[in-house]
Amino acid sequence: MPQFFLNKRLIILLVSIIVLVALIGFSLREREKLSWPEQFIKDTSGWVQSLVSKPTNYVAGFFENLQDLTNTYEENKELKSRIENLASLEAQVQELKKDNEELRDVLGEEKTLRDFEPLPATVIGRNPDRWHEMIIIDKGKLNGIKKNMAVVTANGLIGKVKSVTQFSSTVQLLSSMDPKNRISAVVQGETDIYGLVEGYDDEKKLLMVKAIPSGAKIEKGQKVVTSGLGDIFPQGLMIGKVVEVKQDQYGLNQTALVKPGADFYDIKTVMVTKRSMAQADEKDLTDGKEEGS
Template sequence: MPQFFLNKRLIILLVSIIILVALIGFSLNGRKTVTWPEQFVKDTVGLGQTVFHQPAQYVAGFFQSVSDLKRTYEENELLKSKLDRYMQLEAKVKALEDENKKLNDILGKQDSLRKYEPIQATVIARNPDRWHEVIALDRGKVHGVEEDMAVITAQGLIGKIKHASQFTSTVQLVSSLDRTNRISAVIQADTPVFGLIEGYDEKKGALMLKRIPNEAKIKEKQLVLSSGLGGVFPSELIIGEIIEVEPDEYGLTQIAYVKPSANLYDLDHVMIVKRSMIADKNFDKEEEEEK
């Protein structure tokens, strides 16, 4: 009896192997048609996908639309709040302009140290040997350019017109080491502190703001602007921000190192500014002789 069951199991195993091999061979055979069970399964699955796919897409699209609508609402609220602040700021600026105009009318004052007319220009040349000294522009006297006009970019002051010919001009950069290259500046603080930009520290990559009173309380990251008192530059042109402060060599005044706001290495399009209030050149010459 045990021998019979053993032979029976062996026969079943052999038959199973034969069937399995036959099925494998049948599946590997390059058939051009499929059996009806396979067709039934494929058709059933395809129908199910068709039936459930479209509603699923609608549901997913609905939730996506709700999410987009919520995000749009939030962005709209943010833009409305910014617009409200902008309108408030615009109203304040308009009020200040009106107030300033009234005060100027009362005083009979027509000009201002901060007023200027811009002349658009493009940098056409830069000498590698004098990289920190000068650049050349495509605007000259026929375009209204004159010597000593300030030159700026959108970021801040970069220099002044050193020479002007009929169709081109040369700009002396604020980083020029020329001892006559000076800018009357003011440190923006609760109490304005005045000084003179004299010189450029190449190691620090910063302008040197000198003649600052020893008792003046100044610190890093304070903004430095043109004061308009030097007779060349209009007032309130951004020069840069303070990165370091130290006493001068005699300990009588302070020196502030100012990182220029404008990128002096990457200059392409600039503006030449024509100051509305013209300085007394005789006064400037007398001051230069005294110094």
């Protein structure tokens, strides 16, 4: 008798497994219409999900809006503070500008290394294979463009004129891997520190300012601008900000890694800078060797 019930249970178990497998196979096959139990279960579960999700989304949205409102309030306070500081800085700049003009009048100096004439231009060509090296602009010799002139965007220096034709010019970007593409720069601080923009870290997307004395103290966030001592570039063109400083392999100099102010990837309009102050004879500066601008 116990053996009979054992066999009966085994048979029921096997039949149940077969029915279950059949139902699973039936539910998984491709059908145009669902069976009424499936439709009922699906509709019921969908209605329950909708019933639960609507108040949940409402509550979540309420707290998100509240958080956004708090963030907006904090941002508004910070912007107001910046505007107040900006007004103060503008007043200081105007006073300094006035004092500078008066001193220049007294000394009889009409031009400085900072003075330049901007020549606006539009990018008309860019080789996909050399995207981070060269751009072509729609201004050339007829517009007064000359080799080695600095080229900038609204956010900072991007490169210099490499070659010129009558109607267009080729600009070599700072992100170019050309080791001869050197620019005289200064790290601004209590004491200005001079170096050369020489090379680009393609992996980190950072410029390398080399030939900085090992004893010079440079901190993260300091601004790097053109020095104006290379005879071609005006002084004070924004290059970027220091993000890291490291010693060279011999420990004699330092290299500052600088995040560029300009975006080298997306360039549409530029300005070519024509320095106002008279330039020295290039042979006197280079003595037959190429120097940074």
